Amino acid sequence: MLANLGFVTFIMILIILLFSVFRILREYERGVVFLLGRFQKVKGPGLIVIIPGIQKMVRVDLRTVVMDVPSQDVISRDNVSVKVNAVVYFRVVDPQKAIIQVENFLAATSQFAQTTLRSVLGKHELDEMLAEREKLNMDIQKALDIQTDAWGIKVANVEIKHVDIDESMIRAIARQAEAERERRAKVIHAEGELQASDKLMQAAQILSQQAGAMQLRYLQTLTTISGDKSNTILFPIPMDLVAALTDTLKNRNPEVR
Template identity: 40%
Template sequence: MLLDAFPSFSTLISLLIIFLLMKNMVKIVRQSEVMMIERLGSFNRTMKSGLHFKLPVIEQIRKINWRDEELERIDMRERVLDIPAQTTITKDNVSLEIDAAVYMQITDPEKAVYEINDLPLAISQLTQTTLRSLIGEFDLDETLASRDKINSSLKVVLDEVTNKWGVLVNRVELANVSPPKEVLEAMEKQMQAERERRAAVLSAEGDKESRIARSEGERQEMINQASGEKEALIQTAEGQREAAISRANGTAQALEIMSSAEREAIKKIAEALGGDVKLATNYMISKSYIDAYEKFTHGEGDKVYLPYDASKSMAAFGNLGDLFNQSKN
């Protein structure tokens, strides 16, 4: 009775076979993946993300060769292929070790499976051969300076060829460009010489600017000094002009006062002489001669200085005599 409660061996075998068949029939495809289905050896359909069923025995999954592996699921995301380093020769016969990275994406899984046997290997070989051809068109300096140009040219060639394989090449990057040791040493010496040249140029430029600044400062100082001296001379001349004007004004005022005093004296003398203005004027002139005559007698020693025209002096004395006689009358 206890043995009858368990299923028989044949029942277990049948359940196992059904389970394996169901597992083989039901397929769940993840996002960004596809599976290729063949029916009786011919391509039938592409299973995209989701739940799918396939017929047992007559339908099989076509695998894709990927770097010595056979994969049932084809990844539709962008991938990076590392291109192994290889020796290339530039236009000026310099050997370079160059490796690269190719960013690619499968856009048509049917072509990727049926148009090429090993897709990564084909892309790697194509990249290496194309890269050798491109590097041969540039010399060393151009290769080191034109990496973007080489990347663009390489991408164009790869994209054109891999299009029939259902692959889109998004970007190609040269990872490392390694010249030989001798070339590196020569480049280092060249760079050192270039740095020394630039340092010398900068030093000369700095010395030039320093000299220009000093000469400009000296010129400005001379200009300021000349401007100061000019201003001082102008101020001095202005002061002298003002002083001369003041002296002239003082002299003019003094003469005006003296003239006014003499005029008043002539007027009073004329009144004293009975209104004879001419006689009063002669008196003032005679007095001026006598006052001036006093200065001629003040020489050194026993010398007496007389004016050259003594007749006018004698006439002044005569006028004074006449004035004296007239005042008595």
């Protein structure tokens, strides 16, 4: 009886040892193996052998991590207080550095992303935060990538999600946008007047080249006015015609002045 019990115990211990010796790593996993506390190699994927008590393995996931950066209080360069949050996409490219160089690479990357977000956005004005997000995303991504490269981490992308502004600042921005649109309207109107005056000057020069051209223009204007069913029609008389009539009358009757 005792022999059978001992045999069963031996089989169970052997099975436990087999489960602890053989490890299976998925395609997206790597194992950082330490031999007696010293780094040995990076293994995986597939079936690997670990000697219990002598070797120890730490699993590392190589898939892209999507990390949400909590909302940060940022003071822009033009002294506007805003709340900004973002999302960071990164992955481990060197499992050895990710385990040896930093205690917890996920927490370290999260904290560094928060500080980098505040420092980079604090160098820009509010208008740049709202209109140049692509440029700011690239600046934050480069700053993060330089630091995390020593940790074996590659920051693929950074996206600013929301820029929350105070209500008073929103109203100020609305007034600024309204004033900007009014300015553009005035400039467009002035440019239209300038172009119209230029065209009128060219038309006057062309009409002045022929004596009857102006009279034809008057007749065309009269035709246009008569189509409006107006009660009163004002027909302009050229001053040179009035002067000619006056000269004729003076020649016939010298007493007329």
